[in-house]
Amino acid sequence: NAGVIQTPRHKVTGKGQEATLxxxxxxxxxxxxxxxxxxxxxxxxxxxxxxxxxxxxxxxxKERFSAQMPNQSHSTLKIQSTQPQDSAVYLxxxxxxxxxxxxxxxxxxxxxxx
Amino acid sequence: xxxxxxxxxxxxxxxxxxxxxxxxxxxxxxxYFPWYKQEAGKSLHFVIDxxxxxxxxxxxxxxVLLDKKAKRFSLHITATQPEDSAIYFCxxxxxxxxxxxxxxxxxxxxxxP
Numbered sequence: 001n002a003g004v005i006q007t008p009r010h011k012v013t014g015k016g017q018e019a020t021l022x023x024x025x026x027x028x029x030x031x032x033x034x035x036x037x038x039x040x041x042x043x044x045x046x047x048x049x050x051x052x053x054x055x056x057x058x059x060x061x062k063e064r065f066s067a068q069m070p071n072q073s074h075s076t077l078k079i080q081s082t083q084p085q086d087s088a089v090y091l092x093x094x095x096x097x098x099x100x101x102x103x104x105x106x107x108x109x110x111x112x113x114x
Numbered sequence: 115x116x117x118x119x120x121x122x123x124x125x126x127x128x129x130x131x132x133x134x135x136x137x138x139x140x141x142x143x144x145x146y147f148p149w150y151k152q153e154a155g156k157s158l159h160f161v162i163d164x165x166x167x168x169x170x171x172x173x174x175x176x177x178v179l180l181d182k183k184a185k186r187f188s189l190h191i192t193a194t195q196p197e198d199s200a201i202y203f204c205x206x207x208x209x210x211x212x213x214x215x216x217x218x219x220x221x222x223x224x225x226x227p
Contacts (some may be wrong), residue, residue, distance in 0.1 A: 008204065015186060020162060028142070031213060033207075033213070033214075033215075035215075042218075042219050042220065043203065043205075043215075043217035043220075044217075045160075045214050045215060045216065048213065048214065050212075055212065056211070056212070056214055058214075090159065093158075095213065099146065099207075099209075099212050099213060100165070100194035100207055100212070100213055101213065102148065102160055102163065103148070103160070104160060105150075105156045105157045105158040105159070105160075106157060107156070108157050
C-alpha cells in the first residue's frame with residue numbers, strides 16, 4: 001500500500017498564476033479531505049469528498065479555490081490567481097469511510113507563491 | 115464554530131519519563147478525537163484516537179483519556195524514547211461534521227537523554 005500520494009511535492013508560482021495540486025487516495029477509501037498547514041494558522045480544513053461527491057467546502061477561500069474529484073483515484077485542488085498568502089503546505093487525506101474513520105495523510109504539497 | 119485548544123506549545127521531558135499533552139474542545143457534539151504525530155519535514159502520522167463512548171484507550175505506550183464533562187482529552191506517552199520527539203496534534207470532529215477534523219495548534223515534544 002503506497003499510502004496517499006500527492007504531486008507535486010513542491011511548487012513555486014508567481015503571483016497571479018494558477019496552481020493545480022493532485023491527490024491520489026488510498027485504494028478503496030471513499031472519503032478524501034484537503035487541509036492546509038501554515039505556521040500562523042496551523043492546520044485548517046478546506047474541503048472533502050465522499051464517493052467523489054463534494055460534501056463540505058466550508059473551509060475553502062471563496063472565488064479562487066476549487067476542488068474536484070473526477071474519479072475515485074484522484075482529486076485536484078486548483079488555486080487561480082495565486083497570492084503570497086496562499087503559500088502553505090496543502091495536505092490531502094483519505095479514509096475508508098467518511099464518518100469519523102481514521103484519516104491517513106499524504107506527504108503534502110509545499111506551495112510557494114512569490 | 116468548534117475550537118480545539120492545545121495547552122502546551124512545547125514540552126520537554128527526560129527519556130524514560132512520561133509526557134502528557136492536554137487539549138480542550140468547545141463543541142459538546144464532538145465525539146471523535148484523534149492524535150497525530152508530525153516529525154520534522156514530514157506529514158501527519160496517525161498515532162491513536164478515542165471516541166466518546168469510552169473514556170480511556172491504550173495502545174502500547176500511548177494512553178488517551180477523555181473527560182466529556184470537562185470537554186478535555188489528553189495524550190499520555192509513557193517510557194518516552196528519543197524517537198517520540200515530534201510535534202503532536204490533537205483534533206476533534208462531531209457527528210454532524212462527518213469527519214471534518216478541527217486541529218489544535220500542536221505541541222512540540224522534546225525528549226532529552
